[in-house]
Amino acid sequence: MQSGPISTDENATTQICDYATDSGLNIIVYFGDLDPRILRAKGLEWRASWSSAAKERYGERFLGIYYYDERGGIYLDTDKEATNWRIPKNATYSWVAASFVKGFLREGGTVFLKNQSIPIFASDYALYWFDYLSGYDVMLAQVGWNHSLTQDIALIRGAARMQNKDWGAIITWKYNGTPYLDSGEAIYQQMLTSYRAGAKYITIFNYPYADGNPYGTMTDEHFLALERLWNTIKQGEATVDFKADSVLVLPKDYGFGMRHPQDNIWGFWGPDADTPQIWNITQTLLAQYGYTLDIVYDDPNYPLQNKYDNVYFWKGTY
Numbered sequence: 001m002q003s004g005p006i007s008t009d010e011n012a013t014t015q016i017c018d019y020a021t022d023s024g025l026n027i028i029v030y031f032g033d034l035d036p037r038i039l040r041a042k043g044l045e046w047r048a049s050w051s052s053a054a055k056e057r058y059g060e061r062f063l064g065i066y067y068y069d070e071r072g073g074i075y076l077d078t079d080k081e082a083t084n085w086r087i088p089k090n091a092t093y094s095w096v097a098a099s100f101v102k103g104f105l106r107e108g109g110t111v112f113l114k115n116q117s118i119p120i121f122a123s124d125y126a127l128y129w130f131d132y133l134s135g136y137d138v139m140l141a142q143v144g145w146n147h148s149l150t151q152d153i154a155l156i157r158g159a160a161r162m163q164n165k166d167w168g169a170i171i172t173w174k175y176n177g178t179p180y181l182d183s184g185e186a187i188y189q190q191m192l193t194s195y196r197a198g199a200k201y202i203t204i205f206n207y208p209y210a211d212g213n214p215y216g217t218m219t220d221e222h223f224l225a226l227e228r229l230w231n232t233i234k235q236g237e238a239t240v241d242f243k244a245d246s247v248l249v250l251p252k253d254y255g256f257g258m259r260h261p262q263d264n265i266w267g268f269w270g271p272d273a274d275t276p277q278i279w280n281i282t283q284t285l286l287a288q289y290g291y292t293l294d295i296v297y298d299d300p301n302y303p304l305q306n307k308y309d310n311v312y313f314w315k316g317t318y
Contacts, residue, residue, distance in 0.1 A: 002030040002066055010046045021061045028121055030066040034109050052116050064119030072127025075100060076257045076267045087268060096266045097253035101133045110135035123170045126257045129159040129297050140170040140201060143190050144182060147259065150286050153197045157244060158294030162302040168201025169194035178210060184221030191229050197242040197291050242291035246310035248282060252298040278314050285312060
């Protein structure tokens with residue numbers, strides 16, 4: 001349930017969740033903020049108590065809270081000059097990475113949910129590794145932005161595997177206007193590929209409601225694609241057969257957006273002297289291994305021993 005207006009209405013939230021679970025569905029509920037100060041200011045204190053009570057009210061059908069959204073992408077793409085977003089002149093990539101992680105591990109947000117043992121979900125289009133470090137349990141890669149599906153899967157699956165988290169895919173817009181979504185066939189193939197690569201969750205971003213369509217951006221062909229995927233899996237015609245046996249290791253704390261060769265690093269720096277080599281080896285290995293490649297970061301807290309058959313470091317060494 002990912003609706004901003006609904007997330008401010010306790011009765012509507014409860015009614016929808018009751019209806020969904022009574023119908024045999026599981027639920028994930030979106031809350032944009034759980035900071036006590038903000039909740040008090042907006043009269044939304046009920047969110048905290050509602051989240052705590054949901055475990056008992058809905059049992060196993062309550063999968064968790066979808067908290068905030070696109071944290072990595074927002075960090076990369078926010079205009080730092082316009083927002084007067086400053087960092088120390090001598091700041092390093094590691095300093096910014098630590099700041100990114102620490103900034104979300106706050107008492108009213110991820111810490112509250114962790115203390116309640118409530119799984120935390122969100123989606124993003126970059127920096128999945130650091131999203132997980134911030135406390136997320138499940139990240140959904142945003143598929144459909146004319147990105148490389150192969151690269152997105154390598155990045156999110158690698159981060160999830162190394163940090164022992166779950167991952168999934170959310171099909172997003174291909175176009176910035178009508179019809180927004182790709183064709184039903186293209187979306188089916190994206191969902192099927194994600195499933196074969198090990199995605200635990202697959203969903204479609206169904207917004208906005210336009211042109212008189214009461215079902216959002218989704219049309220019959222998209223609902224049929226979902227039904228087709230469900231039947232394909234249930235009938236055993238698809239398996240998780242894209243197993244990652246190779247990995248590319250990027251530099252520690254290297255917050256490169258990786259959407260194109262000139263993408264920024266942490267939103268504060270442009271490409272550096274290492275960027276061309278990192279970009280080139282990434283594209284070379286993706287072309288060689290396809291959906292059997294993971295991409296991770298050099299981090300002593302997450303050793304690679306015995307996890308992959310083939311290990312490539314960004315400098316091209318083994």
